[in-house]
Amino acid sequence: MSEELLTRMERLAGRTLQAARKAGAEAADVLVAGGESVEVDVREGRIEHLERSDGAALGLRVLVGKRQAVVSMGDPEHQDLAELAERAVAMAKAAPEDPYIGLAEPEQVASEWPDLDLACEHLADVETLRERALAAEAAALEVDGVSKSVGAGASASRHVVFLAATNGFAGGYERTGTGISAAVIAGEGADMQRDYAYDSKMHDEDLRSPEDVGREAGERAVRRLHPKKPESLTNAAVIYDQRIAGTIAGHLASAVNGRAIARGASFLKDHMDDRIMAPEVQVLDDAHMKRGPASKPFDGEGLPTTTLEVVRDGYLCEWILDLASARQLGLNSNARASRALGEPPAPAATNFNIMNGLQSVEELIKGVKRGVLVTELIGMGVNIVTGDYSRGASGFWIENGEIVHPVTEMTIAGNLKDMFLHLTPADDLRILGAKNAPTLLVEGMTIAGQ
Numbered sequence: 262m263s264e265e266l267l268t269r270m271e272r273l274a275g276r277t278l279q280a281a282r283k284a285g286a287e288a289a290d291v292l293v294a295g296g297e298s299v300e301v302d303v304r305e306g307r308i309e310h311l312e313r314s315d316g317a318a319l320g321l322r323v324l325v326g327k328r329q330a331v332v333s334m335g336d337p338e339h340q341d342l343a344e345l346a347e348r349a350v351a352m353a354k355a356a357p358e359d360p361y362i363g364l365a366e367p368e369q370v371a372s373e374w375p376d377l378d379l380a381c382e383h384l385a386d387v388e389t390l391r392e393r394a395l396a397a398e399a400a401a402l403e404v405d406g407v408s409k410s411v412g413a414g415a416s417a418s419r420h421v422v423f424l425a426a427t428n429g430f431a432g433g434y435e436r437t438g439t440g441i442s443a444a445v446i447a448g449e450g451a452d453m454q455r456d457y458a459y460d461s462k463m464h465d466e467d468l469r470s471p472e473d474v475g476r477e478a479g480e481r482a483v484r485r486l487h488p489k490k491p492e493s494l495t496n497a498a499v500i501y502d503q504r505i506a507g508t509i510a511g512h513l514a515s516a517v518n519g520r521a522i523a524r525g526a527s528f529l530k531d532h533m534d535d536r537i538m539a540p541e542v543q544v545l546d547d548a549h550m551k552r553g554p555a556s557k558p559f560d561g562e563g564l565p566t567t568t569l570e571v572v573r574d575g576y577l578c579e580w581i582l583d584l585a586s587a588r589q590l591g592l593n594s595n596a597r598a599s600r601a602l603g604e605p606p607a608p609a610a611t612n613f614n615i616m617n618g619l620q621s622v623e624e625l626i627k628g629v630k631r632g633v634l635v636t637e638l639i640g641m642g643v644n645i646v647t648g649d650y651s652r653g654a655s656g657f658w659i660e661n662g663e664i665v666h667p668v669t670e671m672t673i674a675g676n677l678k679d680m681f682l683h684l685t686p687a688d689d690l691r692i693l694g695a696k697n698a699p700t701l702l703v704e705g706m707t708i709a710g711q
Contacts, residue, residue: 266295267433270423273337277321278427280346286323286353288364288427292561292600293319293337296420301390303398304412308391320602323349327358333603361585362605364562365594370430371565374558378551380419380435381464390415396471397443397478404445404479406486411444411455413475424600430563438554439465443475447482454488454667456481456637461694463552481636484657488667491633491658491710498632499673499706500625502656503689505638506615506698512677513544514610514696515645517571517579519586519597528648528678529577536575538681541618544572546581548596548611555611555695561600566611569595583608615698618686625687625702627662633708634659635673648677672709679705 270293281289295317302310319337323330323346330352334340385393398413416439423433444457458477460469501509521527529537538544548566550556560566562584569579580590583598583606599609626634639653655669680703687700 266421267423269338270295270421270433271425271431273319274423274425274431277319277337277342277346278425280342281321281323281349282427284323284343284346284350286325286346286350288324289322290364290424290426290562291319291321292602293317293423294420294602296418297384298416298418299384299387299390300414300416301387301394302412302414303391303394304410306395306398309412311387318602320600321345321349322605323353324362324364325350325353327360327362328353328356329359329362329605330356331603331605359585361588363584364426364428365430365564365584367429370426370428370563371432371559374432374565375549377549377553377556377558379463379556380437381466384417384419384437385415385439385465390417393441393471397441397475400472400475401443401445401479404476404483406447406483407445407479408449408453409446411446411457413443414441415471416440424559424561424563426563428563432559432563434558437463439463439468441468441471441474443478445478445482447479448486452486454482454485456485461554463554467552485655485667488655488669489658491668491671491708493710494631494708497706497708498629498659499703499708500629500632500634500659501698501701501703502634502636503622503687503691503698503700504693505635506701507694507696508638509680509684509701510544510613510615510698511696512643512645512650513571513615513681514546514581514613516677517577517581518610519580519582519590519608521645522580523586523589526646528646532577533580535577537577537678538572538575538684540575542572542575542684542686543570543616544614545569545616546571546579546597546610546613550612553612554692557611560596561598561606562594564594564596564598566596571613581608581610611695612692613696614690614692615686615701617688617690617699620685620687622687622689622700625685625700626659626664629659629702630661632659633657633668633671633673634664643677650675650677650680668710670710673706674709675703675706
């Protein structure tokens with residue numbers, strides 16, 4: 262991290278907290294964020310879009326008694342911090358009381374934290390990104406059966422955050438990111454299918470090659486040609502391809518979010534310490550994953566983060582908690598506060614992963630008499646309050662343990678509580694984002710087709 266930038270952010274945060282105190286805040290915290298990003302999109306061998314952004318912003322939270330307000334601004338080094346603080350305090354005095362708000366106690370906050378290797382030294386420049394995007398597109402178009410490019414892209418970013426509060430906490434860290442994507446169309450006329458591939462990492466050296474990403478996009482698109490409508494089945498097996506299986510992890514993360522639990526708005530609200538998954542299933546929320554996409558050394562309230570066993574041997578062990586949701590539930594925060602510049606802290610998972618099982622993907626497929634391998638989901642028919650689940654989908658029909666043909670225009674449905682209990686993970690976990698899972702077999706679902 263640039264020591265000059267870190268020092269500048271620290272001084273800015275200190276001045277902002279002083280202004281908040283002078284304006285009448287009893288307590289306050291401030292988040293300063295800055296960075297740069299570059300994105301290059303190409304199509305048919307030419308740059309279609311080039312975007313570069315950089316800048317800094319600041320978010321101030323003030324507390325007056327049990328009332329709080331949050332204000333934010335861009336370009337904070339050239340703004341009137343006193344006016345910002347006065348506006349925030351006036352807003353807080355007019356806000357409703359909330360008995361659960363408040364900063365951490367000084368003894369709770371982190372005083373040291375691990376190096377999670379979240380930033381690389383150099384970002385790829387525009388020309389390098391252009392070459393990566395072109396290479397990905399070219400590799401996709403070389404796949405036999407691919408007829409047209411939808412486009413390819415490459416990006417790089419660097420962001421620095423600094424958090425300080427009147428309870429004595431002060432700390433910052435840097436995060437970089439880089440990515441490659443490609444999307445193509447296979448086939449001609451009435452039988453055309455679109456698919457894509459992507460990769461995203463913190464460090465350049467961990468990124469898949471552009472050619473690998475492009476070939477995957479092309480092969481996925483060609484594989485989907487000549488689809489049929491599936492039969493309708495009840496009590497069917499559905500296998501979620503690894504690329505989309507992270508959506509199931511995401512639904513679990515939402516269901517164990519402390520704010521939802523405190524409000525009674527989750528189908529898992531009464532199931533702490535109950536078995537909610539098969540005995541072989543483990544789920545971790547790993548804030549300390551080296552080079553993890555959502556890793557953080559401390560949370561949005563300055564508490565030291567840890568790795569949480571959310572599900573151990575199928576049993577639910579943890580909620581995702583910030584200070585406010587923990588106080589409302591009569592528990593202790595497990596340092597999962599997330600902070601946006603213009604919002605107060607809220608609980609959020611970090612690297613939330615359903616861990617590998619013991620079977621290969623091939624073994625899962627061979628065990629299915631009739632069902633589907635889902636490779637794409639459509640729509641958002643998920644109710645975290647009830648657990649009801651219904652999504653449009655496409656993928657591949659499985660008959661007697663073999664993939665026989667692509668399928669489209671179907672709906673898969675069930676209830677997340679039952680789906681979790683009848684879930685079997687494969688052994689192919691790959692980190693693609695903040696919510697991940699290996700390929701997942703879920704039994705007992707309904708498939709609505711023709």
